[in-house]
Structure formats: C-alpha cells, structure tokens
Amino acid sequence: xxxxxxxxxxxxxxxxxxxxxxxxxxxxxxxxxxxxxxxxxxxxxxxxxxxxxxxxxxxxxxxxxxxxxxxxxxxxxxxxxxxxxxxxxxxxxxxxxxxxxxxxxxxxxxxxxxxxxxxxxxxxxxxxxxxxxxxxxxxxxxxxxxxxxxxxxxxxxxxxxxxxxxxxxxxxxxxxxxxxxxxxxxxxxxxxxxxxxxxxxxxxxxxxxxxxxxxxxxxxxxxxxxxxxxxxxxxxxxxxxxxxxxxxxxxxxxxxxxxxxxxxxxxxxxxxxxxxxxxxxxxxxxxxxxxxxxxxxxxxxxxxxxxxxxxxxxxxxxxxxxxxxxxxxxx
Amino acid sequence: xxxxxxxxxxxxxxxxxxxxxxxxxxxxxxxxxxxxxxxxxxxxxxxxxxxxxxxxxxxxxxxxxxxxxxxxxxxxxxxxxxxxxxxxxxxxxxxxxxxxxxxxxxxxxxxxxxxxxxxxxxxxxxxxxxxxxxxxxxxxxxxxxxxxxxxxxxxxxxxxxxxxxxxxxxxxxxxxxxxxxxxxxxxxxxxxxxxxxxxxxxxxxxxxxxxxxxxxxxxxxxxxxxxxxxxxxxxxxxxxx
Numbered sequence: 001x002x003x004x005x006x007x008x009x010x011x012x013x014x015x016x017x018x019x020x021x022x023x024x025x026x027x028x029x030x031x032x033x034x035x036x037x038x039x040x041x042x043x044x045x046x047x048x049x050x051x052x053x054x055x056x057x058x059x060x061x062x063x064x065x066x067x068x069x070x071x072x073x074x075x076x077x078x079x080x081x082x083x084x085x086x087x088x089x090x091x092x093x094x095x096x097x098x099x100x101x102x103x104x105x106x107x108x109x110x111x112x113x114x115x116x117x118x119x120x121x122x123x124x125x126x127x128x129x130x131x132x133x134x135x136x137x138x139x140x141x142x143x144x145x146x147x148x149x150x151x152x153x154x155x156x157x158x159x160x161x162x163x164x165x166x167x168x169x170x171x172x173x174x175x176x177x178x179x180x181x182x183x184x185x186x187x188x189x190x191x192x193x194x195x196x197x198x199x200x201x202x203x204x205x206x207x208x209x210x211x212x213x214x215x216x217x218x219x220x221x222x223x224x225x226x227x228x229x230x231x232x233x234x235x236x237x238x239x240x241x242x243x244x245x246x247x248x249x250x251x252x253x254x255x256x257x258x259x260x261x262x263x264x265x266x267x268x269x270x271x272x273x274x275x276x277x278x279x280x281x282x283x284x285x286x287x288x289x290x291x292x293x294x295x296x297x298x299x300x301x302x303x304x305x306x307x308x309x310x311x312x313x314x315x316x317x318x319x320x321x322x323x324x325x326x327x328x329x330x331x
Numbered sequence: 332x333x334x335x336x337x338x339x340x341x342x343x344x345x346x347x348x349x350x351x352x353x354x355x356x357x358x359x360x361x362x363x364x365x366x367x368x369x370x371x372x373x374x375x376x377x378x379x380x381x382x383x384x385x386x387x388x389x390x391x392x393x394x395x396x397x398x399x400x401x402x403x404x405x406x407x408x409x410x411x412x413x414x415x416x417x418x419x420x421x422x423x424x425x426x427x428x429x430x431x432x433x434x435x436x437x438x439x440x441x442x443x444x445x446x447x448x449x450x451x452x453x454x455x456x457x458x459x460x461x462x463x464x465x466x467x468x469x470x471x472x473x474x475x476x477x478x479x480x481x482x483x484x485x486x487x488x489x490x491x492x493x494x495x496x497x498x499x500x501x502x503x504x505x506x507x508x509x510x511x512x513x514x515x516x517x518x519x520x521x522x523x524x525x526x527x528x529x530x531x532x533x534x535x536x537x538x539x540x541x542x543x544x545x546x547x548x549x550x551x552x553x554x555x556x557x558x559x560x561x562x563x564x565x566x567x568x569x570x571x572x
Contacts, residue, residue: 166441168440168441168543169558169559170491170541171489171491171543173441173443183443185448185491185494185496202440202441203440246555246559247559247565248539248541248559248565251491251492251539254491275446278446278474278475279475279477280443280445280446280475283442283445283475283477283478283479283480284442284443285442291441293440293441
C-alpha cells in the first residue's frame with residue numbers, strides 16, 4: 001500500500017503527433033488535388049485551343065497538383081503546432097531541446113530530391129514533346145513539329161502552314177509564303193493543322209504572344225525566330241506584344257481566329273488574289289526569313305544617298321552617327 | 332528633436348515626395364496630351380458626315396523641336412492650322428478625310444503599308460500639286476501607292492484599331508529635292524492631295540493614330556522622336572458618342 005502511494009502518478013501517453021499530422025495532411029491533400037484536377041484544370045489558362053496551350057494547361061495542372069500537398073503540409077503543421085503545442089496558463093517550463101533525427105533528415109532530402117528531379121524530367125519532356133512548347137526556338141529549331149514542308153498548302157493534309165510574323169512599331173503583320181507571299185494585318189489559322197511561325201521585326205524588339213494558342217516568341221530585327229503550334233479548336237484568340245517596345249506598346253494587339261481549313265484557304269486565296277490584282281504582291285519584297293529595312297530592293301543601299309527621297313529634311317537613314325566620317329546624309 | 336519638429340519634418344518630406352511625383356506625372360506624362368488643343372469636328376457633322384482636314388509638313392512652328400516632321404489639323408471654324416494631333420469626331424459617322432502631304436517622300440520600311448486598307452471602297456483619291464491651285468496631273472483613285480517605286484509616299488496615316496491604314500502621297504522627287512515648303516504651317520509649295528472616307532465606330536472612345544514610317548531625324552532604331560510624340564506624328568481621334 002505504502003509502496004503504491006509512493007509511486008509517481010501515471011503520465012498520459014503522448015499522442016502520435018506525426019500520425020495525426022499525416023492523416024490530416026493526407027485527407028486535405030487528396031481533397032484539394034481532386035478539386036484541382038476535376039474542377040479547376042478544365043478551366044485553367046491558357047485553355048486547350050492548340051496543342052501547345054493544351055500542353056501548357058496540363059503542365060500547370062500537374063504543378064498545381066504537386067504543389068498543393070506541399071503548401072497544405074506547411075499550413076497543417078503550422079496550425080497543428082499553434083493548437084497542440086501552444087503555451088498554456090501556468091506553463092513556464094522550457095520545451096524539450098531538439099535533437100537530430102536521421103529518419104526525418106533522410107526523408108526530407110529524399111523527398112525534395114525526388115520532387116526537384118521529377119520536375120526536371122517532367123519539364124524537359126514537356127518541352128521536347130510539344131515541339132518547343134510554343135516558345136521561340138531561334139532560327140534553327142531543335143524540336144520540330146510533325147508536318148510536311150511544302151511550297152503549297154493543301155487543306156486536310158498534314159502540310160505545315162508557314163506564317164511569318166513581322167513586328168513593327170506598333171502593329172503586327174503576317175505573311176503567308178505558301179499563298180504568294182501575301183501579307184495581312186489579320187491572322188487566321190486553319191484548325192487541326194501544324195503551323196510554323198517565323199517571327200521577326202523591322203525595328204526594335206517585340207514579342208509575338210498568341211495567348212490562347214500558348215505561342216510566345218521574341219521578334220528581333222534580323223532574326224528568324226521559329227515557333228510551332230497546332231490549333232485544335234475553332235474560335236478567337238488574342239495577339240499581344242509582350243516586349244516593351246515604345247509608347248504604343250500597350251496598344252499593340254489584335255485578334256486572330258482559328259477557322260476550318262476550307263474557310264482558311266478561301267480567305268487566304270481571296271487576299272492573295274486581291275493583292276495580286278491591286279499590284280501589292282509585286283510591290284512587296286521577295287519573301288525572306290528576315291528583312292533589312294535599310295535596303296529598298298529597287299534602290300539598294302543607295303537609298304541613303306539619294307536626294308529627295310529621304311524625307312524629313314534628309315535624315316531618314318543616317319547610317320553612322322550624324323556628323324561623323326561616313327555619314328552620308330548630314331547636310 | 333522635439334515631437335512637433337519631427338512631425339513637421341515628416342510632413343515636409345511627405346509633401347516633397349508626393350509633389351515631386353505629381354510634377355513628374357503631369358509634366359512628363361500628362362503633358363503629352365494635356366497641353367495640346369483638341370480640334371472639335373464633332374459638332375461640325377452634317378448629314379451623318381464630317382470633313383476633317385490635315386496636313387503633314389517637313390518641319391513645324393514649335394520652339395523646341397522645329398525640325399521635326401509634323402501633322403497640323405485645320406480648325407473647321409476659322410480654317411486656321413493648329414499644331415496638334417488631337418481631334419474629335421462623332422460616333423457612327425462617315426469621316427471625309429483630306430490630307431495635304433507637304434513632306435518629301437520616304438521609302439516605307441515595310442512596303443505592305445503601300446496598300447490602302449479600311450477606307451470606304453478600299454481606295455483613296457490622289458492628286459499632285461506644284462503649288463496651291465497648280466495641279467501637276469489628274470486626280471487618280473488608287474488602292475495601292477507603291478512607296479518603293481519612285482517617290483510616291485511621304486508618310487502614312489493609320490488608326491490600327493479601326494484597321495485603317497493609308498499611305499500619304501508626297502510631292503514628286505524633283506519637287507521634293509528642291510522646293511519643299513520651308514515654313515509651317517505650309518500654305519505654299521508642292522504637295523500631294525489625298526482624300527478618303529471611313530466610318531467611325533458606333534461607340535465613343537479614344538483611337539490612337541500614327542505614321543508607320545519612322546520619319547524624322549535619325550531614328551533608324553525605332554519610331555522615336557516625332558513618331559511617338561503627340562502633336563507631331565501620332566495623336567488621338569476622340570470619338571464622341
């Protein structure tokens with residue numbers, strides 16, 4: 001009896017905090033991931049209008065599904081600690097000092113390594129498989145979209161449609177070499193057709209961003225920047241300049257449309273015929289991947305030396321710094 | 332330092348910073364359009380149409396940038412030329428535009444802009460003049476003014492959001508080289524006279540207009556200088572609903 005009275009009071013067993021946190025995290029993560037995948041994913045930007053936008057939408061959904069459990073773990077741990085390990089009235093005792101835990105450290109290093117390496121592999125695959133993921137690949141693209149290179153485009157085939165995007169302050173224009181090199185300020189594309197954009201500029205650096213198609217490529221003067229996509233839905237999309245290019249940069253946008261291949265062909269042929277009839281096709285320079293705006297084909301580089309055609313008192317193309325040796329136009 | 336002194340210092344610093352920001356905004360940003368007059372054509376419409384008259388000159392009458400190529404807008408009441416690029420027109424109205432091109436020709440950076448787009452009928456009428464009331468040839472209706480063939484185009488007038496792109500003719504090469512108007516606003520000298528019509532949208536708003544040739548002294552790397560400055564080669568068309 002005496003022995004029983006002198007023994008210490010039984011201490012309540014410490015709850016299994018780790019298991020509690022894990023179960024809370026598991027339930028919440030599953031719920032949030034299911035919501036992301038089945039509710040949010042179908043509505044994620046930039047949509048699924050093209051092969052590249054569908055790919056980007058998938059990538060963002062995967063990132064969200066992977067990222068949500070990490071965020072939830074931090075929040076759950078934070079909340080659990082605030083509630084369970086908060087200081088109570090009369091509790092002046094120090095907490096136990098923290099010691100190293102090999103298991104926790106190993107788990108942390110392995111988990112984060114797996115996540116980072118997995119994202120590296122996933123990102124690389126997602127860059128290669130959709131042929132550059134809609135980004136400009138420069139003049140010699142490594143990853144090419146499957147399609148047949150032809151000089152004439154046929155609807156319903158797997159012919160690659162060539163579209164040249166020309167940036168200039170402050171508007172985009174588009175040339176179609178498979179339609180006689182005709183040029184327009186409107187961008188129509190055929191549905192379910194591989195498209196090869198050749199993006200360039202005539203003045204400063206612009207950036208061609210067809211948002212819903214998930215195509216974005218810098219437009220640099222003297223550079224042919226190639227990007228691929230394949231429209232997969234009919235409808236409109238927005239083209240914006242994505243590189244600050246001057247006072248009207250914010251107004252440098254227009255609308256494009258994905259239409260049926262037959263409608264596209266009718267539209268392109270009609271413009272080609274009109275520009276042929278009006279003499280514009282003959283006036284345009286021969287189609288090239290880049291253009292030198294200081295060379296007018298009919299005049300060559302002599303354009304800077306011909307009196308009377310330079311406008312604005314003869315300062316149009318100054319060449320070297322005005323007033324220095326070689327400056328052809330300073331008065 | 333006493334509390335009142337610290338409060339006063341803080342208030343002075345606050346006023347200085349805010350005042351500086353306000354000055355920058357109004358002087359450098361608001362000043363672009365804020366000090367320019369807007370020529371009112373909105374109240375001059377008649378029968379669903381309004382006549383707007385512009386001229387573009389090789390120089391201008393400003394003190395700070397007299398050598399910049401520049402547009403002028405004619406006041407419909409006084410017929411005086413106003414050095415501005417802001418004008419207002421009514422919504423849902425046919426604008427009959429007249430542009431007198433006094434500046435010399437300039438090769439288009441993109442000859443695509445030789446094409447007339449967005450006008451009623453897809454054309455413009457053009458006539459060359461040696462001087463006021465001295466026509467150099469007949470009036471021609473054109474859908475393309477080839478800016479790379481000869482000396483035909485001086486600048487362009489474009490309202491991109493309305494898909495309006497119009498090349499503006501210049502005097503011929505000989506006249507451009509020897510006898511361009513030298514005092515602005517130009518009332519004499521050779522010029523190309525251009526007329527076209529387009530419709531304003533049914534809703535009101537501000538529509539920027541610009542030239543698509545990097546005209547102006549030595550701005551090869553972009554449309555700097557007069558090309559991006561209100562009052563010279565870019566402006567706003569205010570559509571009043």
